Amino acid sequence: MSETIKEKAARKQAQLKKQRNEKALFGAIVLVVLGIAGFLLFKSFYKPPLPVADNVIDVSADMSGFSMTEIRVKVGQPVTIRLRSLDNSHHTDGAGKHQWAVDDFNVSVIAPAEGTATTTFTPTKTGTYVFYCDICCGGRANPSMNGKLIVEG
Numbered sequence: 001m002s003e004t005i006k007e008k009a010a011r012k013q014a015q016l017k018k019q020r021n022e023k024a025l026f027g028a029i030v031l032v033v034l035g036i037a038g039f040l041l042f043k044s045f046y047k048p049p050l051p052v053a054d055n056v057i058d059v060s061a062d063m064s065g066f067s068m069t070e071i072r073v074k075v076g077q078p079v080t081i082r083l084r085s086l087d088n089s090h091h092t093d094g095a096g097k098h099q100w101a102v103d104d105f106n107v108s109v110i111a112p113a114e115g116t117a118t119t120t121f122t123p124t125k126t127g128t129y130v131f132y133c134d135i136c137c138g139g140r141a142n143p144s145m146n147g148k149l150i151v152e153g
Contacts, residue, residue, distance in 0.1 A: 055079045061098035061111065061133060062086035065144025071131070072150045073123055080120040081109060089113035099133045102149055110135065123151040 059081060060067040073079045087096040096113025104127075109119035132146035 056082055058082050058084065059100055060084045060086055061100070061145075065142075066100075066131075066133070066147055069147040070150065071147065072152060075123050075126050075151050075153055078120055078122045080118055081107075082116060082118045083109050083111040084116045085111040085113055087113060097135050099135045100131055101134065102129050102131045104129045123149075126151050126153045 055073065055077060057068075057071055057073075057079060059071070061083060062085070081100055083098065083100045085096055085098040087098070089096045097110055099108060099110045100119070101108040105121055105123060107119055107121045109117045111117040127150075129149040129151065130146055131149050
């Protein structure tokens with residue numbers, strides 16, 4: 001009869017060891033799944049910072065126009081335009097968004113209502129170019145919603 005007790009004890013010990021191993025395996029699987037899910041979420045929501053040139057020009061815009069009507073830059077040198085919309089989202093014309101665009105350099109940035117957005121570009125040729133907002137306020141036809149980008153050599 002003592003062998004039966006030893007066998008039962010050995011069986012019980014083996015069963016406990018098996019349960020511990022199963023719990024450890026389950027925990028490892030959970031950690032791997034959570035790690036992969038966290039990585040995929042981070043990867044899909046993380047946006048690396050946009051490049052910013054040493055030359056940052058702050059331009060504000062509201063329904064009355066741009067804060068700057070003339071901007072001077074150097075050809076071949078990167079420039080960052082940081083556009084800030086001073087209007088709120090309750091504006092019926094454009095919902096408070098504003099744009100800064102220069103067609104000749106294929107540059108366009110749109111600032112959200114009461115927000116900021118940036119764009120970086122490198123002017124490739126000298127000359128005088130028009131920048132404008134074409135979202136609201138009469139767009140290009142409004143004299144206060146455009147200005148001159150002067151690219152010097």
